[in-house]
Amino acid sequence: MRTPLRNAGALAILFWRADRRLTLWLALLTVVLGLAPNATAVASGAFVGSVPGAVGHGPASPAGRQALTWLALVSLGFLAGGVGLAGSRLLCELMNTRLTQALAATVGRAALGTGDLTRLADPTVTADLAAVEEFERSDLHLQTAWSVRMLLTMRTAGLCAAGILATFAWWAPVVLVAGWSVTNVASHRWMRRGFTAVREDSGGALRRADYLRGLLVDAPAAKEIRVFGLAGWLGEEYTRTWRAAMEVVWRARRTNAWSLVAGTAALLACHGVVLAALVQRTGRGELGAGALTVYGLSVIGVGELGFLGPPQWRVARATALARQALDLSERLGPPPAAPSCGPPPAARPAVTVVPRGPASGPAPVEVRLTDVSFRYPGRPAPVVRRLDLRIPPGQSVAVVGANGAGKTTLTKLVCGLYPPSGGSVRLDGADPRASRTDGPTHGAPGRVAVVFQDFLRYELSLRDNVGLGSLPLLHDERALGEALRDAGGTSLLTDLPAGWDTILARGYDGGVDLSGGQWQKVALARALVAVRGGAGLLILDEPTANLDVRAETELFDRFLALTRDTTTILVTHRLASVRHVDRIVVLSDGKVAEDGDPDTLLAAGGRYARMFRLQAERFADHTDPADHADHADQPGAPTGGADA
Numbered sequence: 001m002r003t004p005l006r007n008a009g010a011l012a013i014l015f016w017r018a019d020r021r022l023t024l025w026l027a028l029l030t031v032v033l034g035l036a037p038n039a040t041a042v043a044s045g046a047f048v049g050s051v052p053g054a055v056g057h058g059p060a061s062p063a064g065r066q067a068l069t070w071l072a073l074v075s076l077g078f079l080a081g082g083v084g085l086a087g088s089r090l091l092c093e094l095m096n097t098r099l100t101q102a103l104a105a106t107v108g109r110a111a112l113g114t115g116d117l118t119r120l121a122d123p124t125v126t127a128d129l130a131a132v133e134e135f136e137r138s139d140l141h142l143q144t145a146w147s148v149r150m151l152l153t154m155r156t157a158g159l160c161a162a163g164i165l166a167t168f169a170w171w172a173p174v175v176l177v178a179g180w181s182v183t184n185v186a187s188h189r190w191m192r193r194g195f196t197a198v199r200e201d202s203g204g205a206l207r208r209a210d211y212l213r214g215l216l217v218d219a220p221a222a223k224e225i226r227v228f229g230l231a232g233w234l235g236e237e238y239t240r241t242w243r244a245a246m247e248v249v250w251r252a253r254r255t256n257a258w259s260l261v262a263g264t265a266a267l268l269a270c271h272g273v274v275l276a277a278l279v280q281r282t283g284r285g286e287l288g289a290g291a292l293t294v295y296g297l298s299v300i301g302v303g304e305l306g307f308l309g310p311p312q313w314r315v316a317r318a319t320a321l322a323r324q325a326l327d328l329s330e331r332l333g334p335p336p337a338a339p340s341c342g343p344p345p346a347a348r349p350a351v352t353v354v355p356r357g358p359a360s361g362p363a364p365v366e367v368r369l370t371d372v373s374f375r376y377p378g379r380p381a382p383v384v385r386r387l388d389l390r391i392p393p394g395q396s397v398a399v400v401g402a403n404g405a406g407k408t409t410l411t412k413l414v415c416g417l418y419p420p421s422g423g424s425v426r427l428d429g430a431d432p433r434a435s436r437t438d439g440p441t442h443g444a445p446g447r448v449a450v451v452f453q454d455f456l457r458y459e460l461s462l463r464d465n466v467g468l469g470s471l472p473l474l475h476d477e478r479a480l481g482e483a484l485r486d487a488g489g490t491s492l493l494t495d496l497p498a499g500w501d502t503i504l505a506r507g508y509d510g511g512v513d514l515s516g517g518q519w520q521k522v523a524l525a526r527a528l529v530a531v532r533g534g535a536g537l538l539i540l541d542e543p544t545a546n547l548d549v550r551a552e553t554e555l556f557d558r559f560l561a562l563t564r565d566t567t568t569i570l571v572t573h574r575l576a577s578v579r580h581v582d583r584i585v586v587l588s589d590g591k592v593a594e595d596g597d598p599d600t601l602l603a604a605g606g607r608y609a610r611m612f613r614l615q616a617e618r619f620a621d622h623t624d625p626a627d628h629a630d631h632a633d634q635p636g637a638p639t640g641g642a643d644a
């Protein structure tokens with residue numbers, strides 16, 4: 001019993017958070033609509049009781065007028081019920097919109113509120129987030145307010161009917177409620193087994209089935225699936241997985257069907273006892289036609305106390321989800337902590353901070369990692385081991401190393417996306433995970449701009465895709481245009497049908513998808529906008545994989561020139577592309593293997609020099625590795641890794 005009550009409490013909190021006034025109005029309407037049918041039943045009984053007198057003495061007689069008054073009250077009761085229903089439908093629609101927003105805000109803020117990604121990697125959190133998201137995507141949540149209102153109205157009406165029936169015999173409502181309770185418990189048990197099976201036994205399989213179905217219908221997956229001829233296999237795999245998941249639910253329900261039968265039999269028996277008593281006392285002349293009508297309607301009315309149907313199931317699901325959503329927000333910590341790198345989330349409030357323009361230039365950030373170790377949650381071995389690195393403000397550093405050396409992990413730690421397992425990461429002396437939610441800098445642009453390998457491709461306009469680097473510059477077309485130009489994407493603006501307003505995704509009116517290289521330019525432009533907006537540290541983590549090495553070199557050089565006053569970290573495995581950085585850091589096995597300026601490292605003949613020569617010598621018929629190092633990406637070619 002505690003769990004349903006806790007869940008109901010969670011939904012009540014969500015209602016309250018969503019809109020207090022609307023909640024109060026709905027509560028009032030719920031009570032009125034619950035009382036109305038009982039008042040109508042009493043008026044009906046009185047009308048039936050007054051009919052013989054009215055027939056005997058005529059409609060103009062006092063008895064006739066009394067009958068007509070009762071009839072008018074019955075009609076009024078029906079009318080009030082109808083109007084109340086229409087009104088509550090309207091309020092419920094409004095409430096659902098507010099609830100959707102409250103739920104999204106609760107879960108969204110909770111997810112964003114995590115200063116780092118550690119807890120988001122927790123499988124239980126992922127499962128809860130997926131469940132809430134699935135609920136939001138389903139039609140169910142659009143019926144939540146209506147279902148809650150309906151269920152509470154039913155229960156109010158049932159309670160009122162029980163009170164009326166108690167005036168016939170105190171035990172009558174008790175017997176009926178007992179009958180309904182047995183049925184209720186039996187049905188609840190049957191339902192719960194189904195839900196438990198979904199959540200605990202087949203939740204993973206259902207998510208997998210959902211993922212497989214997504215692969216079948218999602219546009220981005222369509223290319224590979226068609227080329228590899230996977231559609232048939234995927235279709236079968238989806239059906240098999242879904243059936244296997246549902247079989248668990250069906251089995252749970254089949255094996256518990258006996259409880260439904262027993263519950264129904266108990267309910268029939270209890271009704272039989274009360275109806276028999278009513279008939280008996282009517283037969284003895286103790287009850288008139290009016291009283292029989294009222295009590296008969298009350299017997300039916302008490303059913304509202306225990307009736308199980310779609311509203312109850314929907315409310316059960318909504319309350320459970322509300323609990324999950326609140327649990328999530330409690331577990332994930334206090335919202336909202338602004339992420340410390342990358343473009344700020346679109347939902348962040350408008351900023352009041354005056355952005356630093358390019359004229360003054362953003363103050364470059366000092367990066368300092370002291371004795372940093374890091375292990376991914378659930379992974380036994382550390383990926384970064386006791387690493388020390390100081391990057392003075394304004395320096396440009398290339399981080400190089402073999403696949404899996406820990407380059408991306410290092411950038412994530414610098415961004416504060418994960419807390420180090422040991423040691424400390426400081427940007428200008430501050431923890432990059434520190435929240436910026438208080439004080440006048442609330443919503444200020446991040447001090448770190450980053451473009452990851454798997455940067456975000458927002459299904460939004462070109463303007464948003466570029467401008468989200470710094471919200472204050474979102475509508476500054478000049479700044480956005482310059483950033484796009486500097487990222488080499490000016491032609492995009494002229495080629496796209498609606499210019500800045502073109503949605504960068506198919507499936508929207510006039511929407512256009514971009515090529516991989518074009519997307520990279522957009523992402524780079526976004527980072528440049530962030531730098532204009534005040535980011536003093538720019539990290540490019542191989543976002544240039546789609547470019548050949550010459551284009552990558554040109555781009556890096558252009559970026560280094562553009563961001564001369566910004567601390568810059570470039571991650572790449574093509575050493576020729578980063579010849580013009582101030583400093584090279586070679587990572588190997590999560591540690592700094594070599595550190596120095598490119599010329600010194602090359603002259604020293606160590607690991608970096610070997611890597612550089614290997615990449616160059618592989619194409620010995622050419623003299624400049626920059627001309628050819630892109631071929632190093634070919635199968636079998638050295639990756640430029642420290643162990644190459």
Ligand SMILES: Nc1ncnc2c1ncn2[C@@H]1O[C@H](COP(=O)(O)OP(=O)(O)OP(=O)(O)O)[C@@H](O)[C@H]1O
Pocket residue numbers: 376377379383401402403404405406407408409410573
């Ligand atoms: N989210 C994660 N969870 C668990 N392990 C991870 C995660 N991300 C990376 N790793 C592991 O950490 C190690 C370092 O990965 P990282 O991506 O930092 O290497 P990298 O040097 O950037 O490699 P590449 O050049 O291939 O991009 C790898 O062994 C990888 O499998």
